[in-house]
Amino acid sequence: MTTATLSLSELTAAATRAAQIAAAASDAERAAWLTAVADALDANVAELVDIADSETSLGPVRLTGEVARTSGQLRLFARVITEGSYLEAIIDHADAAASPPKHDLRRLLRPIGPVAVFSASNFPFAFSVAGGDTASALAVGCSVIVKAHSGHLKLSERTAEIVAEALRSAGAPDGLFALVSGREVGTALVQDPNIKAVGFTGSIPGGRALFDLAVSRPDPIPFYGELGSLNPVVITSAALAEKSAELAAGLAGSFTMGAGQFCTKPGLVFIPTGTGFAADLAAATKDKPTSAMLTGRIADAYPDGLRSVASVPGVTVVSGTVQQDATRDGAAPVVFSTSAANVLERPDELLEECFGPTTLLIEYQDQDELFPVLAKVPGSLTATVHALPGEDVSGLVEQLSGLAGRVLFDGWPTGVAVNWAQQHGGPYPATTSLFTSVGATAVRRFQRPVAYQDAPEAVLHPALRESNPLGIPRRVDGELVLP
Structure with a gap:
């Protein structure tokens, strides 16, 4: 050997x-x-x-x-x-x-x-x-x-x-x-x-x-x-109304874990329009420290990826800054926001993985707008649903099952148990x-x-x-x- x-x-x-x-x-x-x-x-x-x-x-x-x-x-x-x-x-x-x-x-x-x-x-x-x-x-x-x-x-x-x-x-x-x-x-x-x-x-x-x-x-x-995964998260209106701050804290911990370099990082988060969740997430993220990235090449690429997202019309920066030197200072979290309609108009620009501690909030009006934009999301390792007990999310789960290999409920995708039932795959490009x-x-x-x-x-x-x-x-x- x-x-x-x-x-x-x-x-x-x-x-x-x-x-x-x-x-x-x-x-x-x-x-x-x-x-x-x-x-x-x-x-x-x-x-x-x-x-x-x-x-x-x-x-x-x-x-x-x-x-x-x-x-x-x-x-x-x-x-x-x-x-x-x-x-x-x-x-x-x-x-x-x-x-x-x-x-x-x-x-x-x-x-x-x-x-x-x-x-x-x-x-x-x-x-x-x-x-x-x-x-x-x-x-x-x-x-x-x-x-x-x-x-x-x-x-x-x-x-x-x-x-x-x-x-x-x-x-x-x-x-x-x-x-x-x-x-x-x-x-x-x-x-x-x-x-x-x-x-x-x-x-x-x-x-x-x-x-x-x-x-x-x-x-x-x-x-x-x-090869890559955006790992969409969908949050319902009822879930946000009951526990917006709690969900923001969980999301902040998940997308910044390991400097956002986990393959299961939640990179897209679909939320109902007109809520205060973006502000809650900004508050939950503001004290997250910068983190060294795995290699110089990855650290150099992260700010470039941030600037690429920020340059897309209809995208706003909720928290953090795209003007950062991840190689010198470490990678700092950044949260973006846009609308489902904008993603439908520009899927090639907005549905691309940015490796690092960043996530994109996507506001949707209703299921009639949510489902078409989910259909544009490339194959992922995971998809997550946050809803309250008793909500009918069967149609949503069916759609998410078609684009991801693991569907989670009321949790966060980072962290993968190694056991008999685990599925860590998904439609291309996830695997x-x-x-x-x-x-x-x-x-x-x-x-x-x-x-x-x-x-x-x-x-x-x-x-x-x-x-x-x-x-x-x-x-x-x-x-x-x-x-």
């Missing part, structure tokens, strides 16, 4: 060999590999947090929590694969009396092979070297080559050393995990014929360029990208796929179905053998059979 002296082609060849061994390993063996990595990260948390803070300025509290989330993800996937339903094992027995006669068919999901993972800037642990993409791919028996993010390169290299040593000590095959860096290497990685899928979290332009490379290869491969990048079903991205017809028992995966030696849930002759 040492990468320093190997070329990219040598790394991907080694990853191919390792993937074959990993695919043949038992779920218990792979679970032990994941647990070993989790234990190693926890054992080195102090060192890793120090390095991460020096490169990202996210602070020890946030980073320590993120290491715990990362090790927790690894342990979750260890449980997922030992529980067994991730294989989707299905058996349909032969039926000679059927017309036409039915063969014995047995199907399960198999690992697709070596996977390329691109680290994110805003989560240097949880969406990085040992993050969810890496963990879910390793879990199902894929090898992984991670492209390090330039914003935390030292951390990536040290994390990779810890991961590689933990895997080696746990008995994982050489070549199962590797780290590379550099833009050109990342491009070549996507195009390498040994790579069978790509996981990416980052900007729309960068992700789309890699997505196009992945699908234009002689052998196109899946590209699982998380380029139907499958989530967080939660148990993240493993589905790196598997493909294979059916075996009239196969001898000896060649079948244990999950498909008649006696069910693994003791896992299966569907047999159309019926779900629990162990």
Whole structure:
């Protein structure tokens, strides 16, 4: 698993060999590999947090929590694969009396092979070297080559050393995990014929360029990208009338969290026209401190994004200033306001993500105006409804379900639980796929179905053998059979 002296082609060849061994390993063996990595990260948390803070300025509290989330993800996937339903094992027995006669068919999901993972800037642990993409791919028996993010390169290299040593000590095959860096290497990685899928979290332009490379290869491969998200929030008149100040405080805390660099930041907030909510939000935001941004490039881009929004006709600045130097002083919160009618007139200018602690209030007259403007919102990871108990929001929920992968009620989207039910995806550009990048079903991205017809028992995966030696849930002759 040492990468320093190997070329990219040598790394991907080694990853191919390792993937074959990993695919043949038992779920218990792979679970032990994941647990070993989790234990190693926890054992080195102090060192890793120090390095991460020096490169990202996210602070020890946030980073320590993120290491715990990362090790927790690894342990979750260890449980997922030992529980067994991730294989989707299905058996349909032969039926000679059927017309036409039915063969014995047995199907399960198999690992697709070596996977390329691109680290994110805003989560240097949880969406990085040992993050969810890496963990879910390793879990199902894929090898992984991670492209390090330039914003935390030292951390990536040290994390990779810890991961590689933990895997080696746990008995994982050489070549199962590797780290590379550099833009050109990342491009070549996507195009390498040994790579069978790509996981990416980052900007729309960068992700789309890699997505196009992945699908234009002689052998196109899946590209699982998380590229951007506006995460609309809709607040009803009744909710504002009862708790405007409370909602303003919650929104202020959410859109400024992590300097507004969370992929689930609420970037659009739809409110009824003629309320005092803008003033409440300005009051809730005025004492929020400036925050260092992840990289110099991101800090330079934030004021440019603010000025772009402010220059659109019909947009007013509710609080904060667009004239700021985020590189020198840190990013300061800014709240904008406009009308739903203006968004309908200028969707390309106003429905574009601005990475940083800013949000746009959009005032709507009624549902007849709200629903058309929601239809213009690009695909998002989340959508949020704030309403009072008893309000009929079924039509609104139906519309929001069509544009986001997770619909929240009376809460805020920042903060993503890692569990069996989590869905962290959405229509493009939120993600380029139907499958989530967080939660148990993240493993589905790196598997493909294979059916075996009239196969001898000896060649079948244990999950498909008649006696069910693994003791896992299966569907047999159309019926779900629990162990």
